[in-house]
Amino acid sequence: MKVKSKEVAEALGVSTATVSLAINGKPGVNEETRKRILEYISGQQGKDVTKGTFVKLIIFENSPRVLSGGMGSFFRITYVESVERLQRDKLEVRLVYAYGYEELKEALLKSNTDGTRGILLRADEFGEKDYELISLCRVPLVMSDCGSGEAGWNMVNFNNRQAVFQGMEYLKAHGCRRIVYFQNAEAIYNFRARREAFLEYLNRNPEISGSFWETGNEREEIERRAEEYFTRCDVLPDAVFLENFLVSVGTAQSLMKLGISVPDQISLLGIDAIPDTVLLPYKLTHFEVPHKKRSVLMAELLLELMNRPDDGFGRMVLVNEKMAEGNSVKG
């Protein structure tokens, strides 16, 4: 049951203004009073509110941004699913962008004392040095799309390895033996994990010959670099494995320009769906990256962490990627 601030004020002999300050995590109330107020409310509502009432969603962006302009925003809207889930548990979600190391440091330190109950951290653009900041955090924290580090870390990641292995098996089953992997210029966690999986697959399957080709980060650049590859190679490879949707789009453009037909002359398989607005003469066989599901799982893991004592063992949730079969692979 909800309690009115007036009731709380009367019961504890404080003013309603003080109650409001305490609830909203604002300065101006002494810690002892805040604790009394929150404990009283927790008792009345049968729900622990002493640890703060809001959660922070921190979006880390490397500075300068890795995913340029409107491209990254294709994904970021998916954090709304986290918000929806947390709201169901009556938690307010504050959005904070952290551009680079220093801002993330500031955001994490601030969260230790401002009434933040928990943090969701989108860490897809983490560089090596950024990981060291995690130890500063004193509230429950769930990260996503980043490497695992210490035992206590909690994270939700896409299962990149599963997708790459399943995709490669599929290409192999369709007779592809020479496969080239088109990669972005950047090395963010998800991209690195896909590349490592590709290499591992090649090591285990010597009958497949594979190689990497760096395209770029911008669509135009990817298109140009893909074209360069196709015009330079003596014989077209059987298939191209496309690292993400932008590489898929750029590569598709270059193939159309060169008049190379998919899948007759070359097979394509990509990770992540291409946006609806891109119309291609074939349906790309690809792995659906469950961005929304990931966001919900992050929220659920955080809720779990906030509602039980910390046992010191972090969890890593891996979300598998489903294959959506199109007609871009021959046979």
Added chain:
Amino acid sequence: MKVSIKDISERTGFSPATVSNALNHKKGVNADTAAEIFRVAKEMGYISESRIGKIKFVIFKRNGLIIDDTPFFSLLIDGIEKECRASGMEMVLCRLNYEDEDYEEQVNWLIHDNSSAVIMLGTELMEEDVALYKNASCPFLMLDYWSWDMSFNGVLINNADSARMATEYLLRKGHRRIGYLRGEFRIKAFRSRAVGYATALNKAGLVPEKRYTVTLSTTINGAYEDMKAYLKTGPELPTAYFADNDMVALGAIRALQEKGYQVPEDISVVGFDDLPFCEIANPPLTTLRVPKQEMGRVAVRRILEVINGTDKIKTKTQVCTIFVERDSVRDLKDRNGGDGDEG
């Protein structure tokens, strides 16, 4: 004794101008400086603790037909976040689902929470939904929606003028039979676009004709399927279409091309929004670009004025679009041969 800006300035060591700028959420004050000034201002009793320190960005979802999954809204959020940060406000994200059982309760809680200001993304709001929000006791602004009775502060796209501009462009290119690809879910923005389209035709001595109006779903696939079904009926087609948005335009183009029509040789299309990648559509789509980030920023700046009480009147701010000319419109005056398609 009453505390003045000067007192705060002396206590903090920052100039009175900086103190004033910080307290009024003006730009150009370092975030740490602003925080310190606020802390001291509160301590000295210059501002009361109940002063609004956060802005809630509320995404209203009626059925998700328009706002689901499009990059448009994340760019808006980018703009809002940047401006909130620049002015030292916390930004809270809220989702409001019309289909929730306790929807009304959620709304009431939202509009009477005096510790926050609300910027509500009203893209999917219908006129009948609006009454609830009229009692808002917190600073409140509608984004991408406008109510005729002027009960809200609004920041929206200049839909009517933009649509008129696009239609006039088609007229200038020699088109006289200009049809309308009409989004099925009639959000307010689409209605305004229809008005702009009709205005341009009227000014040219023409009228919107029913036979050239096609109602399509607002997803690419939906629009494609609907257009395909429409073309099967063997309709008489205009020489050009103005479309409610890019999704509708691109879906229709795909259906037209499949049916053997060339765009723009046989039929021209103008979209609305300038979604990512519509520059690589085949043909690249001529459309209207909505400055999304800027729209978010304008909304925050406007609500700060409301919060600070610097003006009491309600305003409607319309963000102008930018016409982006690409290759999906044919210049009929330019052609050689002329196959006489003036109806």
